[in-house]
Amino acid sequence: MYQKWQETMITNETDYAIRIIRALEDGQVHSVKVVCEEENIPLKFAYKILGKLRDAGIVSNTSGVHGGSRLTGDLRQFTLLDLMGILENRSELRKCLVPGYRCDWKDKKKCSCQVQEGLLKIQKKIDRELSRYSIYDLLHGNPDLKE
Secondary structure (H helix, E strand, O other): OOOOOOOOOHHHHHHHHHHHHHOOOOOOOHHHHHHHHHHOOOHHHHHHHHHHHHHOOOEEEEEEEEOEEEEEOOOOOHHHHHHHHHHHHOOOOOOHOOOOOOOOHHHHHHOOOHHHHHHHHHHHHHHHHHHOEEEHHHHHHHHHOOO
């Protein structure tokens, strides 16, 4: 049975960042407004995302009449997991996987939780897959990403 997801692992912010990177991939300076029009991104989000990408060394931003943004980072060096970490708070499968989380059930039962241990293994597999491919692979294809 299909259930509608309330949240997704890859947020709109990460999706927009991938689109921005795609538009800037030629290394030229591009107007933020033009990038937003070409990639169908709300302008109000683009500036926030570009600031985070700048801080991570992926893009440079220039103000002024001939200003804009351009790609400066090597897309082969950044993975989807890296990009998700740059743009959003890390997302675990369940809150009990967050370091420092105190579980009432474990405190009460005074034992380990098989569910938590299973979810932790799954989380590690997801993280491994997300870090296996670069943003370049995602944009240009990788034989492993094809069905």
